[in-house]
Amino acid sequence: EAQVTQNPRYLITVTGKKLTVTCSQNMNHEYMSWYRQDPGLGLRQIYYSMNVEVTDKGDVPEGYKVSRKEKRNFPLILESPSPNQTSLYFCASSPAYRGRGSPLHFGNGTRLTVT
Amino acid sequence: GNSVTQMEGPVTLSEEAFLTINCTYTATGYPSLFWYVQYPGEGLQLLLKATKADDKGSNKGFEATYRKETTSFHLEKGSVQVSDSAVYFCALKPWAGGAQKLVFGQGTRLTINP
Numbered sequence: 001e002a003q004v005t006q007n008p009r010y011l012i013t014v015t016g017k018k019l020t021v022t023c024s025q026n027m028n029h030e031y032m033s034w035y036r037q038d039p040g041l042g043l044r045q046i047y048y049s050m051n052v053e054v055t056d057k058g059d060v061p062e063g064y065k066v067s068r069k070e071k072r073n074f075p076l077i078l079e080s081p082s083p084n085q086t087s088l089y090f091c092a093s094s095p096a097y098r099g100r101g102s103p104l105h106f107g108n109g110t111r112l113t114v115t
Numbered sequence: 116g117n118s119v120t121q122m123e124g125p126v127t128l129s130e131e132a133f134l135t136i137n138c139t140y141t142a143t144g145y146p147s148l149f150w151y152v153q154y155p156g157e158g159l160q161l162l163l164k165a166t167k168a169d170d171k172g173s174n175k176g177f178e179a180t181y182r183k184e185t186t187s188f189h190l191e192k193g194s195v196q197v198s199d200s201a202v203y204f205c206a207l208k209p210w211a212g213g214a215q216k217l218v219f220g221q222g223t224r225l226t227i228n229p
Binding site: 004040041042043044045090104106 | 119149151156157158159160161164204216217219220221222
């Protein structure tokens with residue numbers, strides 16, 4: 001089954017404790033991206049990657065890091081989490097060059113709480 | 116810049132009612148337009164899309180028409196069901212470049228009562 005898998009689904013942590021949220025897709029997609037979802041703000045892009053070893057900042061990259069060492073994986077790293085990073089996070093993937101109508105495929109989300 | 120504005124929620128309707136969720140956008144050129152749906156505890160799923168002016172996207176009884184003159188992409192359904200209860204997001208993909216970035220509206224929570 002074609003899917004984007006995020007882990008964990010739920011995570012509660014404390015300020016300053018480094019954490020990683022994993023994302024993996026099995027569709028051989030070039031493009032991967034991280035979004036955060038907050039009430040009243042919709043989804044905002046954190047980072048994206050056009051292919052292996054190619055990453056770039058989205059609209060709200062502060063406090064986050066990513067890496068793309070393999071095509072299927074795109075982990076999101078919070079080196080020193082803060083309470084304002086409490087949010088619902090989504091990983092998404094897409095073919096990079098399949099036309100303007102190609103949709104994003106989303107994972108089921110990771111709900112992060114930083115106390 | 117590019118932006119999407121959706122009608123404020125939450126929206127509560129009775130089963131079999133007519134649904135409209137308004138969406139307007141600001142963008143240069145000719146963006147592609149999408150509606151995504153998020154069911155409780157799940158990620159976003161593509162509901163329908165349109166890639167050029169006057170295109171009509173449709174799926175599962177939902178429809179939306181790309182209106183360039185009014186920069187709108189309103190979502191409609193003639194008779195809603197309880198199972199349509201979800202959060203709906205309007206989104207655009209900018210015209211320029213190869214990136215697949217989507218710009219999302221704030222989402223509209225829809226609740227259908229039996």
